[in-house]
Structure formats: C-alpha cells, structure tokens
Amino acid sequence: MNFSANKIKSVSVTADTLKVELKDGRVLQSPLSLYPTLAKATPKQRTKWEPCGAGTGVHWPLLDYDLSVAGLLRGEAEAPGIQLARKPAKYPGHKTGKPHVLAEEPGSAETQDSSPPARLKSSSLVDTRVIYCGDNLEQLKKLPDACVDLIYIDPPFNSNRNYEVFWGETKEKRSFEDRHASTQAYIEFMRPRCVELARVLKKTGSFYYHCDWHASHYVKVMLDQIFGENNFINEIVWKRQTSHNDAKQGSKHYGRLHDVLLFYCSGSEDYTWNQQYVSLDQTYIDSHYSQVDENGRRFQWGDLRAPGGAAPSKGNPHYVVLGVDGYWRYTQEKMEQFIREGRVTIPPGGAVPRYKRFLDESKGLPVGSVWDDINPINSQAKESLGYPTQKPLPLLERIIQTSSNENDIVLDAFCGCGTALVAAQKLKRQWIGIDISPTACRVMAKRLRDVCGIPEDEELWKIGRGFVSRNLPWTEEKLRAIPPFEFENWAVIALGGIPNKTKVGDWGIDGRIFPVGAEPAAFKETELALEERWYPIQVKQKDKVGRPDIDAFETAMRRSKREKGFFIAFDYTEDALREIDRFFKEDHAVIIPLTVNEILDEQIARKLS
Numbered sequence: 001m002n003f004s005a006n007k008i009k010s011v012s013v014t015a016d017t018l019k020v021e022l023k024d025g026r027v028l029q030s031p032l033s034l035y036p037t038l039a040k041a042t043p044k045q046r047t048k049w050e051p052c053g054a055g056t057g058v059h060w061p062l063l064d065y066d067l068s069v070a071g072l073l074r075g076e077a078e079a080p081g082i083q084l085a086r087k088p089a090k091y092p093g094h095k096t097g098k099p100h101v102l103a104e105e106p107g108s109a110e111t112q113d114s115s116p117p118a119r120l121k122s123s124s125l126v127d128t129r130v131i132y133c134g135d136n137l138e139q140l141k142k143l144p145d146a147c148v149d150l151i152y153i154d155p156p157f158n159s160n161r162n163y164e165v166f167w168g169e170t171k172e173k174r175s176f177e178d179r180h181a182s183t184q185a186y187i188e189f190m191r192p193r194c195v196e197l198a199r200v201l202k203k204t205g206s207f208y209y210h211c212d213w214h215a216s217h218y219v220k221v222m223l224d225q226i227f228g229e230n231n232f233i234n235e236i237v238w239k240r241q242t243s244h245n246d247a248k249q250g251s252k253h254y255g256r257l258h259d260v261l262l263f264y265c266s267g268s269e270d271y272t273w274n275q276q277y278v279s280l281d282q283t284y285i286d287s288h289y290s291q292v293d294e295n296g297r298r299f300q301w302g303d304l305r306a307p308g309g310a311a312p313s314k315g316n317p318h319y320v321v322l323g324v325d326g327y328w329r330y331t332q333e334k335m336e337q338f339i340r341e342g343r344v345t346i347p348p349g350g351a352v353p354r355y356k357r358f359l360d361e362s363k364g365l366p367v368g369s370v371w372d373d374i375n376p377i378n379s380q381a382k383e384s385l386g387y388p389t390q391k392p393l394p395l396l397e398r399i400i401q402t403s404s405n406e407n408d409i410v411l412d413a414f415c416g417c418g419t420a421l422v423a424a425q426k427l428k429r430q431w432i433g434i435d436i437s438p439t440a441c442r443v444m445a446k447r448l449r450d451v452c453g454i455p456e457d458e459e460l461w462k463i464g465r466g467f468v469s470r471n472l473p474w475t476e477e478k479l480r481a482i483p484p485f486e487f488e489n490w491a492v493i494a495l496g497g498i499p500n501k502t503k504v505g506d507w508g509i510d511g512r513i514f515p516v517g518a519e520p521a522a523f524k525e526t527e528l529a530l531e532e533r534w535y536p537i538q539v540k541q542k543d544k545v546g547r548p549d550i551d552a553f554e555t556a557m558r559r560s561k562r563e564k565g566f567f568i569a570f571d572y573t574e575d576a577l578r579e580i581d582r583f584f585k586e587d588h589a590v591i592i593p594l595t596v597n598e599i600l601d602e603q604i605a606r607k608l609s
C-alpha cells in the first residue's frame with residue numbers, strides 16, 4: 001500500500017480496540033493488545049492524537065508514540081524496544097553548554113533553519129522493502145520521525161562530475177556546473193538532506209556518510225552541526241586502492257588511496273554495536289602467539305594482575321595464586337577454575353602466574369578504523385554491474401552487521417545500484433532505498449531479484465514478502481507522449497550525460513557524456529580541462545531515424561572533432577544503420593545507435609561500459 005495514499009480521518013481507542021477511519025472511507029480495527037504502549041496508557045493519554053507523516057500516521061503526543069496506517073493495514077504489532085524521543089544537539093558542543101565556534105561561523109540560512117526539530121518522536125512502523133525513485137529530500141519528508149535503525153549514504157562527490165548526471169542529478173534542470181560549482185554548493189545540497197536523515201534515525205541508530213578527500217572535512221563540520229559533535233564516533237578509512245593509485249609520474253602529491261566513512265550515533269550511548277573481528281594475519285600470529293603448549297596449541301601470555309592493584313577505590317580481589325600473593329583481575333573461584341583447565345600457570349623462568357590465551361579460541365582482531373581488507377569492485381568481479389560508483393558488498397555487510405540487528409531497518413537514501421539493500425536483505429534486515437535515477441532504480445530492482453531471489457510483487461509485499469518500487473516514472477508509452485525537450489533531457493541523463501543548456505550553436509548535439517574516469521591531467525582541475533574529453537549525444541523522439549539524421553550527426557561530430565558519439569531514438573532504418581557502418585569503415589568514427597527500449601533495459605550499463 002502506498003504510504004502517502006492512506007490519509008487518516010479519525011482515531012479512537014477503546015479498552016480493547018484501536019479504530020482508525022481513513023478519508024477514503026475504510027475503517028481499520030485492531031485489537032489493542034497489539035500495541036502495548038496504547039493498552040497501558042490512561043484514557044487521557046489515548047484520547048489526544050494528531051496526524052503525522054503527512055497525514056498517514058497517528059501521533060499520540062502524551063505518549064510520544066506513533067503508528068502508521070501502512071503498518072496497521074499489514075496488521076503489524078508494536079515493534080519491541082520502541083524508542084522514546086531524544087533531544088538532538090542544537091549546536092555542537094551543547095553538552096558543555098558553550099556555543100561552539102562553528103555555530104558562530106557565517107553559514108547559509110539553512111545552518112540555522114534546518115536544524116532538526118528539538119523533539120523527535122518515535123515510530124514503530126514504516127513501509128520497508130521499498131525502492132523509492134525520486135529526490136531523497138522529498139521522499140525523506142514523507143517518512144515518520146525516528147523510524148530507521150541504520151543509515152548509510154554514499155552521495156555523489158564533488159569530484160564525480162561525470163557520475164553525477166549519469167545518475168540523474170539534474171532534476172531541477174540546473175547544470176552540474178551551477179549546482180556543484182564549489183564545495184559550499186555541495187554542502188548546501190547535502191545539508192537539508194542530512195537534517196532529514198537525522199530526523200528519521202532512531203535514538204539507538206547509527207549513521208554512516210561515505211565520502212573522500214574532496215569534501216570530507218567540510219562534511220564532518222556539517223554533520224557535527226546536525227548530529228552534534230559529541231555523537232561523532234569514528235572516521236573510518238577504507239583503503240580502496242591496492243597497487244594502483246592516482247599519483248602518476250610527474251604528479252606532486254601523495255597517492256590518494258582511501259575513502260572516508262564518517263560514523264555518528266543518534267545521541268544515545270545505547271546505539272547498536274555488534275563488535276566485528278578480522279582474522280589474524282600470519283605476521284601477527286608469529287609475533288604475538290609465539291608460545292606452543294604440550295598439545296601443540298599456540299598461545300600468548302595474558303596478564304592476570306588487576307589494574308589499579310591494591311588501590312582501595314578499585315576493590316580488586318586479594319588472595320594467593322600458585323603461591324603468589326597479589327591483587328587479581330578475577331574472583332578466586334574463577335581463578336581456580338582457570339587453574340583446573342590448565343589456563344593459568346607460572347611461565348618457565350617467570351615469577352608471576354599468567355593466563356594462556358589460545359590462538360584457536362581467538363575471534364580475531366576487533367575491526368579498527370582502518371579498513372584495508374576489503375577490495376574495491378573490479379570490473380571483472382561477479383558482483384560488478386558496470387557502474388563506476390558501485391561499492392563492494394563486504395563493505396556494506398560490515399557496516400550493517402556492526403550497527404544493526406536482524407529485522408532492523410536500514411536506509412540508503414543515495415542507493416545507486418543497491419549494494420546496501422542487497423547486503424541488508426542478505427543479512428535479514430528490513431530496508432528502504434531511495435534514488436533519483438530511474439535507471440539506478442531498475443538496476444537495483446533487478447539485482448535484488450537476481451542476487452537475493454526476492455520477487456518484486458505488490459501482492460506478495462502486502463503480506464510481508466517480496467519488495468516494491470515506487471514512483472518510477474518512465475515507460476516507452478509515456479516517453480512518446482512527453483514534450484521533446486523533456487524527452488531529450490531524459491535520454492541524455494539516462495545515458496549518464498549532461499544535457500546541453502543552449503540549443504543554439506550546438507551543431508545539433510543534445511548532450512555530452514564524459515567517459516568514466518575522465519580526470520583532468522593537470523593537478524588544478526578546471527572545467528576546461530574536462531571539456532576536452534567528451535562524446536556527443538544526439539536524441540530524436542521518433543521511430544525510423546533515417547540516413548539524413550545520421551548524416552547531420554556525422555557533420556556535428558566532424559565539426560566538434562569527436563571520434564565517438566551516441567544516438568538515441570525509438571528505432572532506426574536499415575539505411576541509417578548502413579551509414580553508421582560506412583562512417584566507421586571510412587572515417588574511423590563510431591556512432592552507437594541506442595533505442596529507448598535498450599535504455600529502459602536494465603542491462604544498459606553493460607552496453608555502455
């Protein structure tokens with residue numbers, strides 16, 4: 001059921017029933033026993049309600065409690081461990097009571113206006129296993145407060161000029177250059193989105209922002225302002241390059257080898273944390289587990305003396321172990337058990353009892369803040385879908401395993417080809433994905449079906465199985481009907497290009513595509529440097545593109561000195577295809593004729609790579 005379709009008219013709670021009347025006339029009745037918070041409430045607390053979630057949820061202000069119509073329709077019970085409200089930091093440094101220096105920095109109006117509401121409500125129910133196609137700012141506003149457990153985002157970076165539009169970043173029909181002209185513009189784009197993300201995160205939730213050196217420091221300051229700098233937990237360095245790096249011959253900088261993940265909790269020390277471990281490498285084993293016992297088991301000696309020793313404030317147990325009098329870190333009973341198990345002994349040549357920590361009982365090393373054990377996606381990898389910004393599954397699996405539990409809700413609001421959703425599904429979490437690009441949404445839907453084997457099916461989804469996609473705008477039929485200018489924009493963006501702003505003096509070229517990895521050679525990036533490497537795109541909203549259309553495009557390619565170009569239409573005549581062939585053989589230039597159906601096809605990435 002569409003989240004926004006279920007507007008509430010009235011709500012009543014009796015001793016044993018919750019009754020919700022919808023504006024379209026439906027009446028939903030559920031036993032009150034499904035909602036312990038309501039069942040335990042006083043009549044006064046139950047009576048006072050207000051609509052929330054754009055009218056599709058009920059909020060009981062005296063209880064600080066929400067239910068969504070979508071959840072009621074599915075007959076879901078109150079989620080265990082429902083969280084109460086938190087008070088987020090209005091300014092970083094709020095715990096000290098002093099205004100933070102950053103709060104005094106001149107900032108955009110949004111710095112003040114977009115801070116999260118002072119009081120956040122909790123919500124137990126929200127639609128999950130849904131891919132929303134659209135601008136995440138709009139989609140997030142439709143979600144109730146405090147409804148997800150883990151958020152991961154990997155927004156397009158400042159530097160991804162070719163990727164930005166590849167994924168449909170021109171919704172407002174502003175060119176990339178306008179929007180991302182500076183880091184400030186990037187931060188201004190991200191700020192209201194992060195404010196919404198902070199709002200929808202549960203009190204026990206965690207937030208990960210994936211970025212790189214281009215903007216990470218500015219992003220950190222922005223996130224400190226939104227989440228509170230005291231809620232910053234870690235900067236994680238993901239070493240994404242192995243042997244290859246970007247320090248080419250003659251460059252005057254260190255190779256840029258890593259991405260940064262900024263990790264925040266939502267304000268409670270009680271945030272979900274499942275310690276993950278990495279296996280010990282041989283060098284570590286050789287240096288740290290150098291002892292071998294009589295059964296051939298490798299071990300290392302561990303300290304048994306209590307930290308703080310005899311200090312009365314520590315209250316450490318004091319007794320004799322193997323003839324040695326001391327203050328120990330375990331109770332006497334526990335120590336005796338260790339001795340019986342052969343785990344405590346005095347090492348040869350030693351004077352103090354020590355603990356044998358066996359290698360075969362080690363879980364490994366707790367994962368630290370430098371992740372160099374997860375390789376980036378290589379184009380030949382089985383999981384590769386051909387998208388340049390696709391992140392490896394193990395990276396998302398680590399984040400999800402650490403910061404959520406089974407059935408928790410994971411949200412990725414910039415989900416690209418859906419790595420976070422696939423990882424969440426595999427790990428038995430609930431998930432919500434948002435992406436502005438219809439192409440990305442189709443690709444991730446196919447991936448979920450193929451990799452996770454879950455059906456995309458409205459009816460099954462309603463009974464708690466499968467998943468659904470919402471707001472996907474395009475079908476061939478609709479594309480035939482939209483105005484030519486809209487069609488051109490759609491086609492260029494779907495291909496990963498940038499639509500031409502001017503229609504005059506462009507030799508009939510409708511857009512440009514920058515090849516993946518097109519980085520300006522010079523250290524100081526300029527738009528001009530990038531301008532040198534692009535392919536033209538020509539769009540015709542018609543069937544049977546003929547030879548004259550191809551001739552015109554060839555002229556445009558010659559004049560702009562391009563050796564490769566893309567043509568998009570519904571269909572081509574035989575004559576047109578023969579001309580494309582001739583152009584290649586005689587002029588050594590390539591025109592790739594694409595049909596609308598091919599672009600709608602989820603395999604488009606492979607055809608372009």
Ligand SMILES: C[S@@+](CC[C@H](N)C(=O)[O-])C[C@H]1O[C@@H](n2cnc3c(N)ncnc32)[C@H](O)[C@@H]1O
Nearest residue numbers: 135136154167389390391414416417419435436
């Ligand atoms: C770097 S990619 C994410 C890749 C993803 N982590 C993966 O592994 O596939 C960024 C994504 O953000 C999407 N995006 C950009 N602006 C957006 C917006 N305003 N709302 C929703 N999605 C957006 C782009 O379409 C793109 O798919």
